[in-house]
Amino acid sequence: MMTKQDQLDDLPPVAANGLLDRRLFMKSLALGGVGTLAAPVLANPVGEGQLPWLLAPGQGAQSYGSPSNYEQLARRIDPPGLWPEGNTIAGSSSAYTPHQGLTGTYTPSGLHFEINHHGIPDIDPDRHTLVIHGMVDRPLKFTTETLDFYPTVTRSHFMECSGNSWLLWEDEPGDLLLDESHGLLSGSEWSGVSLAALLDEAGVQAEGKWIIAEGADSGTLSRSIPMEKAMDDSFIALYQNGERLRPGQGYPMRLYNPGFEGNTSVKWLRSLRVTDRPAMTKFETANYTDLMPDGKALQFSLKLEVKSVITRPSNATVLPKKNAVYEVTGLAWSGSGRIRKVEVSADGGATWAEAELQGPVLPIMLTRFRLPWRWDGSPAILQSRATDETGRVQPTRTQLLDARGKHGHYHYHAIHSWGVDANGGIAHVYA
Amino acid sequence: MKTEESLMYMRNWILFLTIALTTCVDGADTPELGQPASEADIEQVFWSVFPDGENLPAGSGLAVDGKALFNIYCIACHGIEGAGLTAVALVGGQGSLATDTPLKTIGSYRPYAPTIFKYIRRSMPYIAPMSLSNDDYYAVTAYLLELNGILEPGSVVNAETLPKVRMPNRDGFVNAYPKVPRKYDY
Numbered sequence: 001m002m003t004k005q006d007q008l009d010d011l012p013p014v015a016a017n018g019l020l021d022r023r024l025f026m027k028s029l030a031l032g033g034v035g036t037l038a039a040p041v042l043a044n045p046v047g048e049g050q051l052p053w054l055l056a057p058g059q060g061a062q063s064y065g066s067p068s069n070y071e072q073l074a075r076r077i078d079p080p081g082l083w084p085e086g087n088t089i090a091g092s093s094s095a096y097t098p099h100q101g102l103t104g105t106y107t108p109s110g111l112h113f114e115i116n117h118h119g120i121p122d123i124d125p126d127r128h129t130l131v132i133h134g135m136v137d138r139p140l141k142f143t144t145e146t147l148d149f150y151p152t153v154t155r156s157h158f159m160e161c162s163g164n165s166w167l168l169w170e171d172e173p174g175d176l177l178l179d180e181s182h183g184l185l186s187g188s189e190w191s192g193v194s195l196a197a198l199l200d201e202a203g204v205q206a207e208g209k210w211i212i213a214e215g216a217d218s219g220t221l222s223r224s225i226p227m228e229k230a231m232d233d234s235f236i237a238l239y240q241n242g243e244r245l246r247p248g249q250g251y252p253m254r255l256y257n258p259g260f261e262g263n264t265s266v267k268w269l270r271s272l273r274v275t276d277r278p279a280m281t282k283f284e285t286a287n288y289t290d291l292m293p294d295g296k297a298l299q300f301s302l303k304l305e306v307k308s309v310i311t312r313p314s315n316a317t318v319l320p321k322k323n324a325v326y327e328v329t330g331l332a333w334s335g336s337g338r339i340r341k342v343e344v345s346a347d348g349g350a351t352w353a354e355a356e357l358q359g360p361v362l363p364i365m366l367t368r369f370r371l372p373w374r375w376d377g378s379p380a381i382l383q384s385r386a387t388d389e390t391g392r393v394q395p396t397r398t399q400l401l402d403a404r405g406k407h408g409h410y411h412y413h414a415i416h417s418w419g420v421d422a423n424g425g426i427a428h429v430y431a
Numbered sequence: 432m433k434t435e436e437s438l439m440y441m442r443n444w445i446l447f448l449t450i451a452l453t454t455c456v457d458g459a460d461t462p463e464l465g466q467p468a469s470e471a472d473i474e475q476v477f478w479s480v481f482p483d484g485e486n487l488p489a490g491s492g493l494a495v496d497g498k499a500l501f502n503i504y505c506i507a508c509h510g511i512e513g514a515g516l517t518a519v520a521l522v523g524g525q526g527s528l529a530t531d532t533p534l535k536t537i538g539s540y541r542p543y544a545p546t547i548f549k550y551i552r553r554s555m556p557y558i559a560p561m562s563l564s565n566d567d568y569y570a571v572t573a574y575l576l577e578l579n580g581i582l583e584p585g586s587v588v589n590a591e592t593l594p595k596v597r598m599p600n601r602d603g604f605v606n607a608y609p610k611v612p613r614k615y616d617y
Contacts, residue, residue: 131475131476131477133468133473141467141472201461214478270476273479275481279481281549293529296604297605299605
């Protein structure tokens with residue numbers, strides 16, 4: 001049998017000093033032998049035993065980068081039938097951010113959570129316009145292109161669906177990874193145009209107290225937004241993390257209401273109707289209302305509460321060693337402004353210690369906290385408790401349930417507990 | 432000018448300046464590129480219907496016709512007589528909201544009939560929204576309201592009658608903006 005060296009020796013030279021036939025690579029390709037020739041095959045190569053990627057140049061740059069072939073991190077997509085509404089229709093879907101595998105405070109755009117009640121429309125931006133009408137002096141329309149000429153508003157904000165953590169209203173904590181329990185939450189830098197500037201251009205009349213925002217999805221998702229909010233800090237987002245919005249985030253434009261439940265930040269925005277009253281749309285009556293124990297439901301519970309969760313350690317891992325120091329880290333956020341403080345407990349809330357906040361602490365943005373923790377090998381309950389700049393403190397689960405019962409479905413924001421067992425295994429617990 | 436008058440005058444000036452300044456800071460310095468929107472432009476994008484019936488279209492329907500339409504266009508997802516299947520139940524649940532097994536449907540939960548019509552007209556059937564006529568949409572709405580025992584059999588449903596329909600959960604909602612009422616806070 002011919003060795004690789006024999007094969008090399010047999011090759012016909014086309015000129016002196018080792019130049020070989022240019023068709024060689026094609027031939028070798030057919031034989032599957034390119035590697036044989038490209039890689040050193042001479043006796044005693046110094047690279048012997050080295051890792052393969054050290055021995056040959058890697059692939060060229062990609063026009064749009066993607067994660068390592070060795071990374072499987074991806075959003076969790078709801079299996080059909082999971083929604084409490086019982087829908088199993090393809091378009092009506094959610095994708096959850098995998099916080100168990102992320103660190104930092106900005107979520108990669110492709111991992112940002114999504115809920116699409118009527119699927120993701122494939123919008124041609126040249127055929128999309130935003131119309132502002134109703135109680136205004138001058139009804140106006142804007143193309144995507146014209147909005148690019150306006151001064152840019154850029155803000156880092158978290159977005160959270162008020163349905164985030166809805167499974168934790170259940171009587172049993174369940175075997176959920178962080179994506180399922182807290183994945184309807186993400187953080188990004190959003191850029192676009194001030195809504196107040198566009199409203200001023202149209203001239204809002206004195207009676208204009210609400211704005212009905214409608215999207216260009218097949219269901220025309222619509223929400224009523226208080227004028228006070230619209231004039232304060234709402235904006236039309238055109239970019240996320242520096243690039244154009246992705247279709248699942250509302251391309252080419254979405255409303256963005258900082259600190260309000262995600263559904264109000266209407267995606268694929270195309271109509272803003274200024275009115276003197278809310279429209280009581282499906283998504284502010286049938287959904288996104290909180291049923292209380294007395295049978296009444298909270299409506300326009302728009303502002304997101306102060307909340308936090310430990311993202312590492314979590315039930316995605318097992319602590320590998322006893323009597324070791326681990327970093328407890330997680331995320332805290334509030335729809336009312338900055339996080340002022342996060343406390344961590346390792347004994348189920350009996351004692352608390354203040355964690356370090358990673359700066360800069362931005363208003364209405366995810367804030368990362370950290371605290372070292374020596375695990376002695378005995379069972380422990382890890383918790384985090386956030387306080388925001390208005391002084392609101394995250395409630396215990398018992399406090400929340402006492403006030404709101406267990407059928408609220410939305411706005412679950414109680415202190416979360418990880419139970420650590422003697423083997424370093426971790427699970428959601430109610431404590 | 433009397434002192435009082437001139438003081439008032441000055442105060443107004445300060446007020447004017449403050450307003451002018453804050454407006455500038457708020458971003459009034461824009462190229463103002465909005466184009467006038469015509470009635471047709473607005474009609475194209477504005478689908479919301481209000482509880483009092485504003486923006487309801489012309490047309491009308493009866494439950495008998497609605498039943499036939501429902502059994503063709505809706506039953507596959509919402510089930511026989513709207514009992515729910517691969518999509519939400521559209522019937523039942525009245526009296527369940529304060530119990531341990533609340534069932535939220537358009538009949539038990541939604542406070543206003545015109546906005547139910549709006550959603551059906553603009554969003555259903557799920558895979559082909561806006562594919563029926565206004566009369567058809569009034570008819571399926573009539574059928575669903577009758578199934579829920581909210582309308583008398585044979586009721587005509589249109590822009591005139593729909594806002595007058597009294598939904599069982601009409602008073603079931605408590606405003607939580609800007610603050611959640613104390614009772615439900617902790």
